[in-house]
Amino acid sequence: MTVFDGVLARRLTGVIAATGAGALLLAGCSASGSLLAGEGADDGCTAVVVATSSEKVNLMEDLGAQFKESAEHEGLEQCATVHAVNVASGKAAEYLSDSTEEWALGADTAPTVWSPASTVWTDRVASIAGEGVVAGAESFTKTPVVFGMPASMARALDYPEQPISIAEIRDLIADPEGWGAVGKPIWGSFKIAKTNPNSSTTGMSTLLMQAYAASGKSEGLTAEDVAAAEDFSRTFESGAIHYGDTTGKVLQNLADKTSGGGSSYVSAIALEETSLYNYNIGNPDSHTVQPGETLTPPDEKLVAVYPEEGSLWSDNPAVVLGADWVTPEQRAASEAFVAFLHTQAAQETLPEYGFRPLDDEIDVSATLNEDVGIDPAQPATSLPQPDPAVVSAAIDQWATIRKPSAVLQLIDISGSMDESIGEGRSRLDGAIEGSTTTLGQVRSTDEIGVWAFTTGISSEIDGAETPGIGVVREFSTLGGDKEGLRMSIEDLANSQRAGTPMYDAIATAYDYMQGHAEPGRINAIVVLSDGEDTDSTTRLDTLIQRINADQQEGGNDQPVRIFAIAYSNNADVDSLQRLATASGGQVFDATDPQKITETFQSVMNNF
Numbered sequence: 001m002t003v004f005d006g007v008l009a010r011r012l013t014g015v016i017a018a019t020g021a022g023a024l025l026l027a028g029c030s031a032s033g034s035l036l037a038g039e040g041a042d043d044g045c046t047a048v049v050v051a052t053s054s055e056k057v058n059l060m061e062d063l064g065a066q067f068k069e070s071a072e073h074e075g076l077e078q079c080a081t082v083h084a085v086n087v088a089s090g091k092a093a094e095y096l097s098d099s100t101e102e103w104a105l106g107a108d109t110a111p112t113v114w115s116p117a118s119t120v121w122t123d124r125v126a127s128i129a130g131e132g133v134v135a136g137a138e139s140f141t142k143t144p145v146v147f148g149m150p151a152s153m154a155r156a157l158d159y160p161e162q163p164i165s166i167a168e169i170r171d172l173i174a175d176p177e178g179w180g181a182v183g184k185p186i187w188g189s190f191k192i193a194k195t196n197p198n199s200s201t202t203g204m205s206t207l208l209m210q211a212y213a214a215s216g217k218s219e220g221l222t223a224e225d226v227a228a229a230e231d232f233s234r235t236f237e238s239g240a241i242h243y244g245d246t247t248g249k250v251l252q253n254l255a256d257k258t259s260g261g262g263s264s265y266v267s268a269i270a271l272e273e274t275s276l277y278n279y280n281i282g283n284p285d286s287h288t289v290q291p292g293e294t295l296t297p298p299d300e301k302l303v304a305v306y307p308e309e310g311s312l313w314s315d316n317p318a319v320v321l322g323a324d325w326v327t328p329e330q331r332a333a334s335e336a337f338v339a340f341l342h343t344q345a346a347q348e349t350l351p352e353y354g355f356r357p358l359d360d361e362i363d364v365s366a367t368l369n370e371d372v373g374i375d376p377a378q379p380a381t382s383l384p385q386p387d388p389a390v391v392s393a394a395i396d397q398w399a400t401i402r403k404p405s406a407v408l409q410l411i412d413i414s415g416s417m418d419e420s421i422g423e424g425r426s427r428l429d430g431a432i433e434g435s436t437t438t439l440g441q442v443r444s445t446d447e448i449g450v451w452a453f454t455t456g457i458s459s460e461i462d463g464a465e466t467p468g469i470g471v472v473r474e475f476s477t478l479g480g481d482k483e484g485l486r487m488s489i490e491d492l493a494n495s496q497r498a499g500t501p502m503y504d505a506i507a508t509a510y511d512y513m514q515g516h517a518e519p520g521r522i523n524a525i526v527v528l529s530d531g532e533d534t535d536s537t538t539r540l541d542t543l544i545q546r547i548n549a550d551q552q553e554g555g556n557d558q559p560v561r562i563f564a565i566a567y568s569n570n571a572d573v574d575s576l577q578r579l580a581t582a583s584g585g586q587v588f589d590a591t592d593p594q595k596i597t598e599t600f601q602s603v604m605n606n607f
Contacts, residue, residue, distance in 0.1 A: 045079035046333040051087045051111035053201070054246060055274050055286040056316070059353040060084040060115070063346055064337075072340040080333035085109045088245050089116035090199030097128040100323040110325040112334040115140075117201035117272065117314040123388045137319035140341040141355040143274040144311040144379050145205040147192075148302035151373070153267055156184050160375065165308035166213035169268065170232060173239030179267070192239040193250040193269040196605040197395050200245060205312040206270040207394045210236050212383050213309040221386040223393040234401040241584065242522045242561060242606045243402070247271040248285035249586045255284040255298050256581050265584050268305070272314050273374060276302050277354030280372040303373045310381030316355070399443075405522040405607035406447040408475055409435060410509050412529040413452045413492060414500040416570065419530070421593035427530050427568060430593050432493060434600035436486045441604045442478055447521070448485070449475025451509065452492055455499035455535050462515070466508055468501040468535070475516060502529050502572070503536035506562070506579060507543050513560040514550070522607050523560045524585065529576065530567040530593075540575055547582040561585035563603050568593055 050060050064082025067073050073080060087095075087105070092114060095104040103110035114134070116122065122137040147169065149159070156179070157164055172181060172190040179187035195203035212221055214229035244250065250269055278286045279302055282295030289295065318341055320326070320334040340346055347357040351364040356376075368374045385391075417428040425433075435450070442448055450472040451459075459471040473488045509525050517523040533540075550559060562585040564576035569591050580587045586606070590599040 043081055045081040046076075046329045048080050048082045048113060048330065048333050048337050049109065049111045050082060050084045050113045050115055050318075050337075051092050051109075052084055052115040053089050053117045054086045054248060055117075055272065055278065055354070056115060057084050057086050057288050058286075059350070059355065061288070062349060062353070063341065066345060066349065067337050067340045070340050070343070070345070072336040072343070076333055076336055078329065078333075080337065082337060085111060087111075088199050089118065089121045089201050090196075090204075091245075092116060093121040093125050094199075096125045096133060096321070096323070100129060100133055100321075101325075103323075103325060107325065110323070111321060112326045112330040113318055113338060114321055115316060115318040117316055118205070118385070119315055119317045120201070120204065120385055120388070120391055122317055122319060124391070127388055132322040134319050135322060137317040139315040139358065140318050140338075140346070141316045141350045141357065142313045143272045143316070143355050144306065144313050144382075145202055145209065146271065146273050146276060146311060146379075147305040147307065148269040148271050148276045148279070148373070149267065149305050150300050151303050152300065153187075154303040154305060156182055159303065159305060163308040164305050166209060166236070167309070169239075169307075170210075170213075170236045172267075174235050187267070190239055190267045191241050191265070192236075193247070193266045194237075194240050194243055195247055195270070196243040196245060197398055199605060200247075201314050202247060202271055202275075203243070204391065204395065205314065207233065207398055208386060208391065209307065209309070209312055209383065211394060213307070218310055218381055219384050221383075221390055223390050226390060226393045226397055230397060230401060233397070237398075237401055237403050238520060240403045240522070241266055241559075242524065244586070244606045245602055247275050248287075251275065251279045251284035253581060253584055253586070255279065269302070273304055273356075273368075274354035276304050277368065277372050277374060301373050304375065304378070306375065306378040306380065308381075310383040311379040312383045312385065315385075403522055404443070404445055404447075404520070405524065406475075406513070406516070406518060407442075407449075407522075407607055408509055408513055408525050409448070409450045410505055410525055410527040411435070411450065411452050411472075411492065412454070412500060412502065412527075412531070412567070413470075413495050413497055414454045414531060414534075415497040416500070416531045416568075418497055419568070421596075427593055428492065428495075428497075430596040431528055431567065432489055434596040435489050437597050438600045438604040439482055439486055441607070442482070444478050444480060444482075446607070447475060447477050449473055450485070450489055451505070452495060453501060453505035454495075454497060455501055456496060457498075461508065461512060468504050469508060470495065475512070499535035500529070500531050500533055501535040502527075502531075502533040502575075503538040503540055503543055505536075507536075507538045507546075510543075510547065510560060510562070517558040517560055519558045521558075523558055524563055524607065525560060526563045526565070526603055527576070528565040528567050528590075529571055531570045532572040533575070540578070544578055544582050547579065550583075559584060563588065563606060565590050565596075565599055565603060567591075567596065 122134040175181045178189035197203035210233045211226045211229040214232035215225040282297045318338050350357045351367045368376045452470045457470045458467045562580045562583040564580045564587045566573045567590045577587045588599050590596050
């Protein structure tokens, strides 16, 4: 039995055993944050609902099953069942900071325990909503923030024989020769994947690691150091392919051969070591592994690069929440579960899920080793988390130094967009609200355009009359026209509705953006559609071939990526997925139209 088989067997044994005993464990969370059907059913036990980052859902399932058999559980007056809800750390922090009276995702997922990736988030909630909300937040496991590089690329930099520094990565990003500077010109520019620090622990930690590298410090980082690192970090950000809420989608794209793979997509990914572990065992998006599921490791593994300057750690606290919705019975059961997380049995389980135990004396080498791209002796230097004020300074700075974007929104206004989504609103009303609500994220220096598509309309595009498209806003720098853009989008409510020439519209938008793409910007199309193509002359395969040709190895330093919103259950998810993956973009699930604004928020986090 391989390491992968052994770990998976243990995971599934825990899940099946718990189910057989009548304990109903969570098996994930939909995009809206709700428990999957049937998984929140009352089993007669007190519910311990754990809001946790995606990479810990599998872990919490196993630990929840073990908790049932523990001394901590025996001490309870009533049995308790653990349910895990997948909520991004930054999002949960936002929800808890806004209210401790009502959970934003609904009462059925209101957490009694919160386990974000870092105590930075609990500190932020404490500073906004009060220390009582997260009193006693304490780490139960840890994982370092690293750069995942395809093994062939790491070898090209003589790693691990020679250390790689953040400064060296910055220099490769800035070098016009890119990979050519180290003898690999065919690989093109050095591209890096990062997440949005407003919602992602790794995105936030990477910003701080950049500031540490620029300052030359290994402790005592200050807000003044962050300010002095502005040029260093701006150059580093210029290598970003795009941003996002989590690394899971980036890793899924890398694993999918149709994304181009290797350097045509990304050269290094800032991520937690546990996410790299999951990628290398065949679970790139760190989803909840189901009974009977087979994990297939990638053809080329990622190697964990531990920066020479040092790494921050995601210290993964678990805290019983001081929120109004937590009952006394839930508090008692939740406190028992949090206590169990610190036991020897729980700590010895952690490496099987790519995490490191608090006790460095526990041997992790059976699972965390070279086979999965990890060196358990690293990082040689651990960087301390700076004060909350320093973290805030770094996040505020990122708003001004992040890579600029050039985005063309392409909105379906076909007849089906008149369908109701409740409360007197149509799908189009929801799309308009989602698009306009997120305009606050567009900077005045960003370029943005908005097109609508349906049959029976036309617009002049690059000097040619183009059927099926209505130009809502000409593609240009936003400047001070945010309110004008809002009103133009709102005018879509009065548009005519007809057929769905989706492939033609995407093909036209892709050609247009190819002609207007600029180096140094995130060039993207955001396409929203609620149905299948009905009226195009362009074939899907022809369009995908065209996109693939632009994604050849190292051949395009200003790619146009497609970010698609599958809006309603009638959306052609498969076609949108193929188009997004071919371009190195992503698909976002808005099959519940009520969540369209939240989905737009996730999309715009990429830019």
